[in-house]
Amino acid sequence: MNNVWIAGAGMTRFGRRDETLPDLIAEAGLAALLDAGIERPDALVVAAMNPEEFTGEGNYGSLINTHLGLAQVPTVRVETATSSGMAAVYAGFADIAAGLHRTVLVVGGEKMSHIPTPRVSEIIGRSIDPHERTYGTTMPALAGLVTRAAMQSRGLTLREMAQVAVKNHANGARNPLAHFREPVTIEAVMESRLVADPLRLFHCCPISDGAAAVVLTAEPAAVRIAGIGQGTDTMAVRYRSDLTSFRATQAAAQAAYKMAGFGPARVELAELHDAFSPFELISLEDTGLIPVGKAGRATLDGETALDGRLPVNTSGGLKARGHPLAATGIAQTVEICWQLRGMAEGRQVQARVGLAQSIGGLATNNWVALLEARA
16 A cells, blocks of 8 residues: 655635635645645545535536646545545545555535525534434534533533633634634633533534645655544434444544554644534544543643643634534644644644544544654
């Protein structure tokens, strides 16, 4: 298997954007190509969760390669719900690792803020089991159910979950590309509007527009993808034996560690899928970065802060950087890459190995990637 390196990275500002989705993806993709010093990749992978309904356009791989001036470049579109971006990274990784191509541009994005919030929620909610949806289940409702179970069995507290949002907003305030750049207090989080008990508004990520891109290559570069893994679970939550952890994350992490040839002890930096703040705490434990039952306390103690032992979501995470669905997994990869290259101005930490974790749907199709700085 060939080594796979990240030669270039690019990202738009996340938030409410007036540009079209193709223009946002082009901005990120061209920035990544410029960073890599490559004009024309051998292949293109496009991630978009549901542009047909968000924007009214289909055949998105062909639409994007034409918009980028790369109509003759072989292109595929990848979709695994809210983890589509990391799935696209995996597709590009596999392409190069198998020796099919030497350079692959991976791009992903979403444009959602122009349509009403209930409609956005409806579209995202289609990644939930259809039968459970007939009972009125929504993504926040299931997240609330998982959170209550974790509070009962893992001892998570409301204050620990609130601190995740406080930390990530503090990091987002340092990130010029983040959707939210204002710090928040624990009190503001705990007093914000109730969304799905016990989750409040400031526990939940925003509806964001934006795009991100990486150029993967077989030629040695500054950062290598040391390992990447996928894990899956039943779409129906009612069939799961445990609500307090995500089997899909655990399986993805095990596969990534096995490929990399090292375990969580070497990870010094992480970007985790905090679509809901308690998911960061669950993911810290599911990836083995912190022992089970200890993530909440570690967060309150500052271990995951920017100046802590294990900085988590230095970008601001989904909570503050934003969550344009199919851009997110790629944006996590971009942030780790920039950190390992010393390019995260204003929020730079010292690390040689980083982990990115992306959740698809309600943890039905999850990914973990391990990035390592070149020696």
